[in-house]
Amino acid sequence: MPPCTVSIHHLRPINRVAGVMEDIEDFFVAAAPGFRLPITAAVGINTSKKNKRDNSSHHHVPGSQTIFLKTFGCSHNQSDSEYMAGQLSAFGYSVSDNAEEADLWLINTCTVKSPSQSAMDTLISKCKSAKKPLVVAGCVPQGSKDLKELEGVSIVGVQQIDRVVEVVEETLKGHEVRLLNRKTLPALDLPKVRKNKFVEILPINVGCLGACTYCKTKHARGHLGSYTVDSLIGRVRSVVDDGVKEIWLSSEDTGAYGRDIGVNLPILLNAIVAALPLNGSTMLRIGMTNPPYILEHLKEIAEILRHPCVYSFLHVPVQSGSDAVLTAMNREYTVGEFRKVVDTLTELVPGMQIATDIICGFPGETDEDFAETVNLIKEYKFSQVHISQFYPRPGTPAARMKKVPSNVVKKRSRELTLVFESFTPYNGMEGNIERIWITDIATDQIHLVGHTKGYVQVLIVGPKSLLGSSAMVKITSVGRWSVFGDVIEILTESNDISNASDSKDTVNKERSSPCSNEEGTCDCTPAKSDPCACESNDCNTVATNSFPEAQTVQNASTNPSLLLKRKSSPTLVQTQTEGDSNQKLVTSNVRNHDWGLLDTALIGGIFISVLTIVALVLYVT
Structure with missing residues (x-):
């Protein structure tokens, strides 16, 4: 059993009626409401199926089984599934997208549209035909727990996702569990396995x-x-x-x-x-x-x-x-x-x-x-x-x-x-220089997917190492659902924010951080045409900004290997002088600065040390 697993199998079930547990909290004496695992969030765990162990008895060991997890519906449902996958993984279960080889099926359902519920019904029928243990979560059982399709099926309510491990374990033992009633929200710090780690x-x-x-x-x-x-x-x-x-x-x-x-x-x-x-x-x-x-x-x-x-x-x-x-x-x-x-x-x-x-x-x-x-x-x-x-x-x-x-x-x-x-919403974007945030791989497995500040989807060609990064791109062509771009600069973690989408010539301009107030929100007046691209006299904050040490890309669509070519430009430091009503920006080249008192003292000390050594050598001789 994994060291982080807390066993609940010694707890005594009580008041079981016709083999159905209506609420685990009612049937386990020691199962306190709000039970939490003493583990950190398991983020980014690989959800692929683990190799089967040779020991045929592993199916009876909690935490050794494989769980097939299928999600229908909105992003809220997706988040719930990620939380359930995180908890199951933390207990040692393997979460898989392979239904055939799984030991139990977990279906997170959506009740918004009939097609989603019909797809759920089909999946439940397949699971029953395969004689697999089944747990159904999400909005369908929570809103319609008496559906005929849910007969003989374990249920996890939308506010009970933090109890999914208990429900899975009991279902694997052959029990039918229905866990629906709760008045508190699940904690946000539960273990989680994200579908997209970014x-x-x-x-x-x-x-x-x-x-x-x-x-x-x-x-x-x-x-x-x-x-x-x-x-x-x-x-x-x-x-x-x-x-x-x-x-x-x-x-x-x-x-x-x-x-x-x-x-x-x-x-x-x-x-x-x-x-x-x-x-x-x-x-x-x-x-x-x-x-x-x-x-x-x-x-x-x-x-x-x-x-x-x-x-x-x-x-x-x-x-x-x-x-x-x-x-x-x-x-x-x-x-x-x-x-x-x-x-x-x-x-x-x-x-x-x-x-x-x-x-x-x-x-x-x-x-x-x-x-x-x-x-x-x-x-x-x-x-x-x-x-x-x-x-x-x-x-x-x-x-x-x-x-x-x-x-x-x-x-x-x-x-x-x-x-x-019939609309062409992205016409006119050709030639624009945009900042994008790259977080996914396109379905063609060739392009990477990024989004502009306006959340326009941009498809680029480049190595997968660009995932999770931000870049400046030039829009080369537009389609009905997305636009295509060439990467011209990779922005590093130390870069300040640039609002590049507001100007086609931003790449050649200095990028300064946005004017911010103490709360970190934009402190510019809404009457301006570009409220967050502040002039130096628009904000009352003192900030130190730096030119980013950038990476340049030339024709990334034809030669992705050029993505890591570095820019050979000098680094500049900009400081905003405090107490000056005009708040002038003083720019200096850090590689050609004047010597100060400390520099002079260091050189003098070195000179005196050399003279002392020479004198000692002569004295000894």
């Missing part, structure tokens, strides 16, 4: 305050529950130390954060930004937010989105361009209010990119309603639109409404998709 998906709250008539997620995730600012900042600092380069804030509604604990989203975002490295090596991506709650903080959110450490990107679902349909959906905002969000952020944040969602064929949607949706999308030409057909979810009010004929729903979905695909 990306941390950070849940900031669960549940929401809305009551959309079509939504099943609230049945599973419940009412709003927010993590404290301190716990989230602690997690941010931890993952930055682990080498994470992107932090994605995730929740069912980011904009509602903190309303249950007396804070709000801007308070959290400012605190997170202050905890990020000043060199811009780690970027923050704000998660999906519905219009009602962000309306109260538009200018504050805009200021945060301008910060060099925050992607100028936001996912704001509109769902329909018709107020009548929005009312039927109980979305709690109008099309005019959605427009206000988009217009304000676009005006105040240079290079702002907004993604949105549309549901086609909601019950009662007329041709006129759908035409309003099409016109809205045509007007704004969003670079990202997630288009869905309406699927009635059991138990929701919309499921009882009169449906639009399915052939009409499909027709509208196809029409809107054609409209969206």
Whole structure:
């Protein structure tokens, strides 16, 4: 048994009814709520399947088995799966994507759309046919625990992911466990195995305050529950130390954060930004937010989105361009209010990119309603639109409404998709010099994937060693879904932030760190066209900046080996003089400086030492 494993097998099960444990906390005398392992977060563990041991009895040893883990749904679900994989790995289990050779299947489910749940049903059937032990997690069992498909299946609730090891162990022993009831949130410092070691998906709250008539997620995730600012900042600092380069804030509604604990989203975002490295090596991506709650903080959110450490990107679902349909959906905002969000952020944040969602064929949607949706999308030409057909979810009010004929729903979905695909949102980017953050490998296994400040996907050619780094690239061509670029400079960890996306000539300019106040947020006035590219007299801080020692790339797409060619330019040091009202920048070449008193004293000491040695030699002779 691995040394970090805490055995629970000696604990006495009680009150078992018909072989089903409804809650492990009720059946293990010594299993205290909030049980935590005395281990550090297992980040970046290889989740590939371990080699089978020769000893045939290993299947009976807890922690020696292989677990097949499959995830459906949103980034919040992905984060939950990473936490479950981390705990299982910490106990010695091997987490695999090979279903055939696994000893147990763990399926993390999504209840948003019928296709996701249908895929889950198919997978459950395959597992039962293969006679494999099965644990189902996520929103489906939490919101519909009495589903016929879940009969005889162990269940882990969305707030019980920190108990997954116990559920797996009991299931492997042949017990059916249903662990659903809890009033506290899982800790953020649990062991975690990230799907992408450079990306941390950070849940900031669960549940929401809305009551959309079509939504099943609230049945599973419940009412709003927010993590404290301190716990989230602690997690941010931890993952930055682990080498994470992107932090994605995730929740069912980011904009509602903190309303249950007396804070709000801007308070959290400012605190997170202050905890990020000043060199811009780690970027923050704000998660999906519905219009009602962000309306109260538009200018504050805009200021945060301008910060060099925050992607100028936001996912704001509109769902329909018709107020009548929005009312039927109980979305709690109008099309005019959605427009206000988009217009304000676009005006105040240079290079702002907004993604949105549309549901086609909601019950009662007329041709006129759908035409309003099409016109809205045509007007704004969003670079990202997630288009869905309406699927009635059991138990929701919309499921009882009169449906639009399915052939009409499909027709509208196809029409809107054609409209969206006719846009060319990245035209005009050719020739731009952009800073990107490289975090992934493209599906073609040839290109690396980076993102600009506006979260535009950039495909580059280069060695995998560039993953986790930041670079300056020149955009060479654009496509419908992404752009292509050549790397011209690799930015090192010591580099200061450069807001390169605001100028095509940035590579040849001095890059200084962003003006910041004591909290680390942008201290420039929003009235300026480029609020975070501050002039030397715009901020009241004293800073020391340095030219980065850069690496240059020439024609990286044809010769990746040139990626590590160093630039042979002198290093300059810039200091901002304190107490000067004009705050002049004094620049000096560190290789051609005047001698000071200390230099003179050192040379004099060496000269006197030489004379003394000569005198001693003569004396001895």
